[in-house]
Amino acid sequence: MNIIELKKINKFFGTKGNCVHVLKDVDLTIEKGDFVAIIGQSGSGKSTMMNIIGCLDVPTSGSYKIGGVEVGKMSKDQLADLRCKKFGFIFQRYNLLSSLKATENAALPAIYLGLNTVTRTKRAVELLKKLNLGEKLGNKPNELSGGQQQRVSIARALMNGGEIILADEPTGALDSKSGEMVMEIIKNLHQQGHTIILVTHDSKIAAQASRIIEIKDGEIVSDVRKANEFYEPQDQLEDVKRSRWDTLKYRFMESLNMSVHAIISNKMRSLLTMLGIIIGIASVVSVVALGNASQAKIMEQINSMGTNTIDIMPGTGFGDMRSGRVKTLKVSDSNYLAKQSFIDNSTPKVSDSGTLVYQNYSLTAQLSGVGAEFFEVKGRKIAQGRVFTQDEVNSMASVVVIDDNTKNEMFEDNPNPLGEIIIFNKKPLKIIGVTEKNSNPGPDSESMNIWTPYTTAMYKINGTSDINSITVKISDKVNSQVAEESIEHILTALHGKKDFFMINSDSIKQTVESATNTMKLLIASIAVISLIVGGIGVMNIMLVSVTERTKEIGIRMAIGAKQADILQQFLIEAVLICLVGGFMGVSLSLLIGFGFNTFSQDFGMIFSTASIVLALACSTAIGVIFGYMPAKNASNLNPIDALASE
Ligand SMILES: Nc1ncnc2c1ncn2[C@@H]1O[C@H](COP(=O)(O)OP(=O)(O)O)[C@@H](O)[C@H]1O
Ligand SMILES: [Mg+2]
Incomplete structure (x- = not known):
C-alpha cells in the first residue's frame, strides 16, 4: 500500500529574476513500512524533498498524496495535524528546545495531540529508557552529548506514534560510534513497522536501507530496491478518547508555561518592559484616588455651608464693590x-x-x-x-x-x-x-x-x-x-x-463636581498616554522575543503546533507582562496612598475598587492589543523558514 505519492513535483526558490529550480518533475511513491534512503550530493535537493514530504514546505507545482489524500488542498491547521499525528522528524542538528529537560523535549509533540501531563511524561520516560537514556531524563540538551541529544530527538519523533519517520542526515553531526548507534535504532524502528525515509550523502549509511533512491540536481536518477522487508507496526499509540476541552486545556497550559518561562528567563528585560505599564497604571490609579479625595474634601466643605440653602445678598455679584453698602x-x-x-x-x-x-x-x-x-x-x-x-x-x-x-x-x-x-x-x-x-x-x-x-x-x-x-x-x-x-x-x-444675587450650595456642589471630574479626566488621559507608550514598549519587546525564538517556533510547528498555539503562546506572554505590570502598578499606587495618608492627616487618597479593577482590565487589554501584532507575525511564520533561522 502506497503511503506517499509524489507526482510531477516541482519546487522553485526565489523570485522571478533570481529563481532556482530545485526539484524537477519528481515522481515518487513510497510504501507503508518501507525503509528508503535518499542519497545525493550536497545541494541536490534532498532536504527540499524531505521537507515537502514532511509537510513543512509546499511544492510549487505537482500533486502530493498521503494515504491517498491530496495534501495541496489542506489548510495550515490540517497540515499541522498531519505533522503532529503521522510524522516524526529527526534533524541533523537535533533541534531540541534548550530550556526543556530530556523528558519534556520528548513529550512535547503529545501536548499538541492533547495528552495529559501524566500520560505523556510516562510515555516519554518509557521511550527514553528504551533508547538507553534512563539516567538522563532530567538533563537539558546542553548537558547531553550529541548522540544522546539525537536519541532524545528520536524519542520525540516516536512520541505521537511516528508512523513515518523522516530523518535528514541524522548522523551528519555525530562521531562514527554515535552514528552507528543511531543507525541501529533506526533499523530497529523499521523492524517495528515504522516507515523510514532517511536522507544522507553517505553511501555506507544508505546501504543499510531496503531501497536507495539517488537524486541529482533535483531529479531522481536511480531507484534500487535491495530487500523486501516490511514489518507490521508494533507501537500502536492507543487512540484514547480526548475531549476537545482537554486538548484546549493542555495546549493552553503549555502556552502559559512557556510564557512564564520566557518572562522569568529574561527577568531584567521583562521588568524594564513592565516599567512603562507600572508607571502608567500607578499614575492612573493614584490620580483617580487623589481626585476622589479632593472632591470628597470640597464636598464636605460645601455641605457645611448648609444643605438646601440659598443665600441672597445685595449687589450684582461677589465682585460688586458696592455690595457692602447696598x-x-x-x-x-x-x-x-x-x-x-x-x-x-x-x-x-x-x-x-x-x-x-x-x-x-x-x-x-x-x-x-x-x-x-x-x-x-x-x-x-x-x-x-x-x-x-x-x-x-x-x-x-x-x-x-x-x-x-x-x-x-x-x-x-x-x-x-x-x-x-x-x-x-x-x-x-x-x-x-x-x-x-x-x-x-x-x-x-x-x-x-x-x-x-x-x-x-x-x-x-x-x-x-x-x-x-x-x-x-x-x-x-x-x-x-x-x-x-x-x-x-x-x-x-x-x-x-x-439688585441682589444668590449663592446656591447645590449649584456650587455641581460646579465643583463637574470641575473635578474634568480635572480627573484630563490627568487620567495624560496617564493613558503613558500607558500607550508602555504598550508600545511591550510590543517592541514581543517583536524581539519572536525574532529570538523563531527557531523554537519552527520546531514547535514541525512537531505539530498549530498557528493558534503559537499565537496563544506569545499573546499570553504579552498579557502576562502587562498584567503583572498592572498588579505592580496598583500595588505601587496603594503604597503611595498609604504613605500619603500617614503623613497628611486631614486629606486621604481614596482608592475605589472600580478604578483598580478597571486598571487591571486596562492592562490586560493593552497586552492583547499590543501583543497581537507580534504574536500574529509569529504564528504566520512558515515552518520551514522558521526552522532554518538560527
Ligand atoms: N529557502 C531557500 N531559498 C533559496 N534557495 C534554497 C532554499 N532552500 C534550498 N535552496 C537551494 O536549493 C538547493 C537544494 O537544497 P537542499 O534541498 O537543502 O539540498 P541538500 O539537502 O540536498 O543538500 C540548493 O541549491 C539550495 O541552495
Ligand atoms: Mg540537506
Whole structure:
C-alpha cells in the first residue's frame, strides 16, 4: 500500500529574476513500512524533498498524496495535524528546545495531540529508557552529548506514534560510534513497522536501507530496491478518547508555561518592559484616588455651608464693590419669602463688627444677627447651652451665642461661661450658648464670632433696619434650581429690579463636581498616554522575543503546533507582562496612598475598587492589543523558514 505519492513535483526558490529550480518533475511513491534512503550530493535537493514530504514546505507545482489524500488542498491547521499525528522528524542538528529537560523535549509533540501531563511524561520516560537514556531524563540538551541529544530527538519523533519517520542526515553531526548507534535504532524502528525515509550523502549509511533512491540536481536518477522487508507496526499509540476541552486545556497550559518561562528567563528585560505599564497604571490609579479625595474634601466643605440653602445678598455679584453698602434687602423680603410654600424658613442676617468686652478683656468680634433656625440650617452644632428661640427673636432679647474661639479667648479659666454678661459695642448681652469648634478651614475658623437674634442686632445694637443677607432653606421636595428661579422672580417683582444675587450650595456642589471630574479626566488621559507608550514598549519587546525564538517556533510547528498555539503562546506572554505590570502598578499606587495618608492627616487618597479593577482590565487589554501584532507575525511564520533561522 502506497503511503506517499509524489507526482510531477516541482519546487522553485526565489523570485522571478533570481529563481532556482530545485526539484524537477519528481515522481515518487513510497510504501507503508518501507525503509528508503535518499542519497545525493550536497545541494541536490534532498532536504527540499524531505521537507515537502514532511509537510513543512509546499511544492510549487505537482500533486502530493498521503494515504491517498491530496495534501495541496489542506489548510495550515490540517497540515499541522498531519505533522503532529503521522510524522516524526529527526534533524541533523537535533533541534531540541534548550530550556526543556530530556523528558519534556520528548513529550512535547503529545501536548499538541492533547495528552495529559501524566500520560505523556510516562510515555516519554518509557521511550527514553528504551533508547538507553534512563539516567538522563532530567538533563537539558546542553548537558547531553550529541548522540544522546539525537536519541532524545528520536524519542520525540516516536512520541505521537511516528508512523513515518523522516530523518535528514541524522548522523551528519555525530562521531562514527554515535552514528552507528543511531543507525541501529533506526533499523530497529523499521523492524517495528515504522516507515523510514532517511536522507544522507553517505553511501555506507544508505546501504543499510531496503531501497536507495539517488537524486541529482533535483531529479531522481536511480531507484534500487535491495530487500523486501516490511514489518507490521508494533507501537500502536492507543487512540484514547480526548475531549476537545482537554486538548484546549493542555495546549493552553503549555502556552502559559512557556510564557512564564520566557518572562522569568529574561527577568531584567521583562521588568524594564513592565516599567512603562507600572508607571502608567500607578499614575492612573493614584490620580483617580487623589481626585476622589479632593472632591470628597470640597464636598464636605460645601455641605457645611448648609444643605438646601440659598443665600441672597445685595449687589450684582461677589465682585460688586458696592455690595457692602447696598442696602436693598429688607426684613419684609425675608418674611415674604418665608410664606412661600417651597421655602421651609427664611432668616435675615445682619453683620457687624465691634469691640467685645468682658471684665478686663476686650477684643474685636464679628456679630451676626440671625434667625432662630440659623444654627440648624447652617449645620452649626452647640457644645454648651442652647440657641435662641423664636420668642427671643420676636422680643429682641439681649441673648448671645458665642463660638469656641471667643470662649477660649475670654473665658480661659471659666469652663462654663453660660449666664455671663458680655458687652458688644456698649450693649450688654447674656451668653446662652457656645458652639462647637468649626472643623472646616475658612473665614470663620480663626475669627471671634457671636450671634444674636437679628431683631436685637438691628434695633438694639445697630439702630437701623438694614440687613446684609437673607438665608432661606428650601423644602427637600423642591429642586434647588427651580427654587432659585422662583426667588429671583419674587424678589425682582418686589424690588422692581434685580439688585441682589444668590449663592446656591447645590449649584456650587455641581460646579465643583463637574470641575473635578474634568480635572480627573484630563490627568487620567495624560496617564493613558503613558500607558500607550508602555504598550508600545511591550510590543517592541514581543517583536524581539519572536525574532529570538523563531527557531523554537519552527520546531514547535514541525512537531505539530498549530498557528493558534503559537499565537496563544506569545499573546499570553504579552498579557502576562502587562498584567503583572498592572498588579505592580496598583500595588505601587496603594503604597503611595498609604504613605500619603500617614503623613497628611486631614486629606486621604481614596482608592475605589472600580478604578483598580478597571486598571487591571486596562492592562490586560493593552497586552492583547499590543501583543497581537507580534504574536500574529509569529504564528504566520512558515515552518520551514522558521526552522532554518538560527
Ligand atoms: N529557502 C531557500 N531559498 C533559496 N534557495 C534554497 C532554499 N532552500 C534550498 N535552496 C537551494 O536549493 C538547493 C537544494 O537544497 P537542499 O534541498 O537543502 O539540498 P541538500 O539537502 O540536498 O543538500 C540548493 O541549491 C539550495 O541552495
Ligand atoms: Mg540537506
